Amino acid sequence: MTKKIPKSTTSQKRVLDAAAKIFRDYGYAGTTMRVIADEAELKAGSIYYHYKSKDDLISAVLDLGINSVISRVKQALQGLPEDASGRKRVETAIHAHVSAIIENGDYTLATRRVSGQVPEAIRAHNLELRNSYATLWQDILLDAQKRGEFRSDASMTLVRLFILGALNWTVEWFKPGQRSIEDVARAFTALVIDGLNSANAPSGPAIGSAKPN
Template structure:
């Protein structure tokens, strides 16, 4: 039997969901605590019970967004057998990433809109989480490269940036009820892996460092 969430936890998530939507629509400067309270249908005091300031709230929104992706992808990778190929690991990570950002679309879109607007200290803190996630992808690509699944001349750092940029853009065009996430993940993986596994230069990458 599923454990019921405490009312305070439900209220906190309600605040976060409302905040993500408001930051998505109005940006960092255009969003107020009062507006978030109205959107969440809570009294202003309830907002401040959970978060003392807008900076605390946007930090929580940004961190929840990236941590959801990190945990979803890592759980999916951990479920794979040790014999999984690089291609299987990439497709698994792609599918998990897509599922996480689409299911939490407001958080993803809010991050895209406000990341460059928030105070530097908040941006730097969240960047550390992003970097740790980037390292996960770097390891996936490096492992496939070391197994001989990719061309020797491929720049894995550029490949990682390309992959994550393309994946994160998906939330802008993906429509529920259209193509299945599994189909998108499979085709995306084919584009990436088949390019990396081709002859040197076929993917437009050069050996300029990893």
């Protein structure tokens, strides 16, 4: 028998989904709790049962956006064998990341819209989560580099910034039905890994040598 989801949980998800959409469209300053309640088809006062203020709500939207990605990527990586190659780990993480941001598109776009508008305390808290996710990627890349799979002359910091920047932009152009997420993940992986392949390292100055790995 399927376990019934509590009504309060369903209502809270409606509020969050509505908030993500409104923050996406109107930004932080242009959003009000009443507009979010209208979008969620709830009475204006009902929204305060779940969130006491707009700051609480935007903080929840931002955190859900990044936590959904972190959770999806960690779960995907945990499903790999311990001896999985660096290429396989990168491709798996890319696929999980793209899947998460596409499925939660309004949250991703809301984050892009309001990241520079929210109060500093909220931004700092969300940045901590994002930094922890960046560390996860850094570890994947450095581990592969240390095992000789990736070029020793490449800065993994620059590679990480390139990968995450490109992946986060997919929500702007990805159209279901045109290309699958699997195709996108394979294409991104090929672009990144073929360039990082240790067999392709040229002679000359190290790439990003002035930057830390």
